[in-house]
Amino acid sequence: MALKDLFTKNQTKKKKYATIPTEAAKQDVPEGIMTKCPSCKKIMYTKELLKNHKVCLHCQHHFQMNAGERIESFIDEGSFEEINENMISKNPLQFPGYLEKLEKDRQKSKLNEAIVTGIGTVGGCKVVVAIMDASFRMGSMGSVVGEKITLAIEKADELSVPFIIFTASGGARMQEGAISLMQMAKTSVALKKFSNNGGLIISIMTHPTTGGVSASFASLGDYNFAEPEALIGFAGRRVIEQSIREKLPEDFQTAEFLLKHGQLDAIISRLDLAEKIANILEIHQPGGEITW
């Protein structure tokens, strides 16, 4: 190579590399420095986005959160203590390929199942919290999800503290068949028992909350809340369009749609969530003496 070649750009030989983001990177917040909002298309620093609870700095779009991020965003710092974290699914139907899929998701999400449960404080109030994580099997509910929720409810009952659930799920887990269907009943009977004992139930539906999850514990809060624009519904949009043979409105099955139809107490922005829930918890604290 001649010395002069070092100073000239050899443009014919130089390869150009285009970065093609993977599917996961497109949906999730990429680990890069900058992040593009899928809603308003504006670009912002990822660090700032995370600091802003994964809410777009420009248009308030709520990015999906995993369980770890939710804990960091919602629970008082350092107060969270996970319970039943080692529970994993079996393959009761001997469903072909199920165990492999579970293992793959375990690697990918670093979670043992689609839900994290534990004890922590919110605004200083002790609560039991269950957080579904859609990055594991679409947050679908099988035996483990049902059992961990039930155990969490029972823990709240035992400690006489409120139970808060963040839902994010495509519904019942098909690979566990009717057993997963029965988890709807299991969690509901547990909530009824807790409720009869005076327990406070708060459900916060996040994107997406559908099928068997929306038709059980997600809808059974004393207070039912949702994050803005979250998809919430029983049947899938395409199934409905096929059955009624008409186009559905744009906002169909969004949190806003549900609020309008009387299904929610309120839609709460993630930026205010911890504070507003803390207020509700405070109102439900055993009362002190009224001095007037």
Place this chain on the structure above:
Amino acid sequence: MVGELEFERPLIELRKKIAELKEFTLNTDVDLSSEISKLEARLVKLEQDIYENIKPWDRVQIARHPNRPTTLDYISYLFEDFFECHGDRRFADDEAIVGGIAKFKGLPVTVIGHQRGKDTKENIRRNFGMPHPEGYRKAIRLMHQADKFKRPIICFIDTKGAYPGKAAEERGQSEAIAHNLFEMAGLKVPVICVVIGEGGSGGALGLGVGNRIYMLENSTYSVISPEGAAAILWKDAAQAKRAAETMRITAPDLKELGIIDEIIPEIKGGAHRDVKKQAEQIEHTLLATLKELLKLSPEELVEDRYNRFRTIGEFDFINEYAGVK
């Protein structure tokens, strides 16, 4: 015969042959009685083979048989003085669910069930047995009424699923079903559920939180229809037959999985062959179960139902875990 099913075809052909031979002997002098008796013996064996090795998909066909007895059919055989009550007191009367008060061998009870139609006209009126939220709300209203007057509740489950429609979503299909699961958990009277046809997902479960859950031998109970499962799993609804096996939706499957308490036997070929006899089988089971459950106190009944569902699920534990933080 009308409504014969695919897997029964060899039987039908053999029966036809026997009939032909019999006719032939009547009209001519040839004696074929030995052939006929041979064939009849074969028929018995074939019947045994077919009905004892009945495949999940065959059961799905029986469960969906157009002449399969419905809730109202069984009500007419099982109860006296059935009086139907309408409406959820909120919005409408959903005819995909029927309910009312009646007597079972003299004992006042509340009876509720999904209701399909028998023909196209009735099916449209009853929305093919696929309830809207008001159906579930009517059901729970009647259950609370039963609770107040200390009447046992009998639920017949027979639906493809809760209706997936725009209006259903607007009025809170999810909430209606969830509310039923929650409220049924607290009922202080015996609740007995019998799956008589198709038990389709949450729409079935909305009437399904009982102290005892029974299934007719050829009924199904599943989280998703075989067609739906096949479409999702193999992107091909035509694989429904395979899905019916993989998903384990038949009564024997669910008994084995510990989800239902007992299988109520069906007459050979399915309940539609003889409704009265089938009703007698159900009556047997109801009577025995009521005798057992009526001994329990209200609190014990609630606890019994809680335990019934609390124990469903299979899981394991491992030691490795990165943790959420």
